[in-house]
Amino acid sequence: MAYKNQEVAMLFDSSHCTGCKGCQVACKQWNMLPSKLGLNENEFTGSLQGPGDLGGDTRLVMTFDEKPSGNKYQPIHWAIGRRSCYHCTDAGCVAICSSGALQKQENGVVTFDTNKCNGCTYCQSACPFDVPRFRDTDGRIDKCTLCFDRLEEGEVPACVKTCQPEALKFGKREDMIAEGERRVAFLKKKGFDKAELYGVTEMGGLHVLQVLKFGHEAYGLPTNPKPNDMIKLMNTMKPVTALGTAAVVAGLAVSFLAAVGYRREEVSIEEAKKHWTPEQRAKADREVAELLKKEEAAKRGE
Ligand code: SF4
Ligand code: SF4
Ligand code: SF4
CATH class of the missing domain: 3.30.70.20 (Alpha-Beta Plaits)
Structure with a gap:
């Protein structure tokens, strides 16, 4: 010890x-x-x-x-x-x-x-x-x-x-x-x-x-x-989504990064996703869907 x-x-x-x-x-x-x-x-x-x-x-x-x-x-x-x-x-x-x-x-x-x-x-x-x-x-x-x-x-x-x-x-x-x-x-x-x-x-x-x-x-x-500046971006996104959990931020970031075509030299998010288990992919997809639903609800003022 x-x-x-x-x-x-x-x-x-x-x-x-x-x-x-x-x-x-x-x-x-x-x-x-x-x-x-x-x-x-x-x-x-x-x-x-x-x-x-x-x-x-x-x-x-x-x-x-x-x-x-x-x-x-x-x-x-x-x-x-x-x-x-x-x-x-x-x-x-x-x-x-x-x-x-x-x-x-x-x-x-x-x-x-x-x-x-x-x-x-x-x-x-x-x-x-x-x-x-x-x-x-x-x-x-x-x-x-x-x-x-x-x-x-x-x-x-x-x-x-x-x-x-x-x-x-x-x-x-x-x-x-x-x-x-x-x-x-x-x-x-x-x-x-x-x-x-x-x-x-x-x-x-x-x-x-x-x-x-x-x-x-x-x-x-x-x-x-x-x-990397991306940390600030991720931390800014937490209160914006008001969902707060790291897992949901992860889901949001996957969609965000895929949307802007983010690519690192050696492995992109999309390439990484290919190695995820079906459960991991399903979890990320669920989180993104939930987030989008809440954002839609917020827009409608619900
Ligand atoms: S470089 Fe390898 S051996 Fe050295 S501290 Fe890190 S894990 Fe241990
Ligand atoms: S390479 Fe350098 S640091 Fe590593 S074991 Fe040999 S002498 Fe030590
Ligand atoms: S992996 Fe983490 S702790 Fe290690 S050098 Fe990079 S930022 Fe620092």
Whole structure:
């Protein structure tokens, strides 16, 4: 229970990471997520990165970017980054989740309950880091939970446990911030002028902090990320419909998004609906029909 009731964080130190990808393997193993195992089954990404992106069965990807160093004896620097959920304080995914599957815990972790997910994919649109991913096999979303099940038992996350050079640390958030600041000061003294600690204030404060040796742009991280504007739209729609329940808002949003032809890069609402169970589709259709009926009644002044 050691990590259940205090604000916690993971600290990733890019300057200690060797790019071994042991953390990726540990994540798959602990969370029992399948991988492609055949020879050359994964697409070549042009770098050491593999797989190329997060996915429905992949919660963590180490990213590899080559940067010129300006040093003739060691001409390339690797910017090795870490893509996974960052467990935002102002978590857009939680604010927009239509089923309560995504929850913010007291210790700062954004947990995910697969059994509650209805596959609506709104969380994908709300996340500025493009983290939650759709899983074709069961029509649901998946993302890192910071190994909440391990934290409940007083254990650190599986990826942290396996990291040999201690590029990953875990503990009280304030301690992780202090350690991150110490490392950044050290790196700056060594000549890495752009070194920074990312996540102290972004999205209200992240619970995965990162010491980034070459500055956040080199790792593809956004400057001053913000939750997607769609959350405001969804929250505005609740009082308008006066129906108030998250489920009904979900139904309304499905029809709204379909009507305006909303489409995300990887999966549209209509594509997601194909993976819903007949019960889920019927429920959404009932909610939209009920909403339209009430709106008609309101127009007639009933
Ligand atoms: S296990 Fe540690 S050193 Fe290896 S890739 Fe992950 S963070 Fe980097
Ligand atoms: S990184 Fe994205 S998925 Fe993770 S808590 Fe923040 S908004 Fe949610
Ligand atoms: S905290 Fe757990 S779920 Fe998240 S990336 Fe690490 S091993 Fe995977």
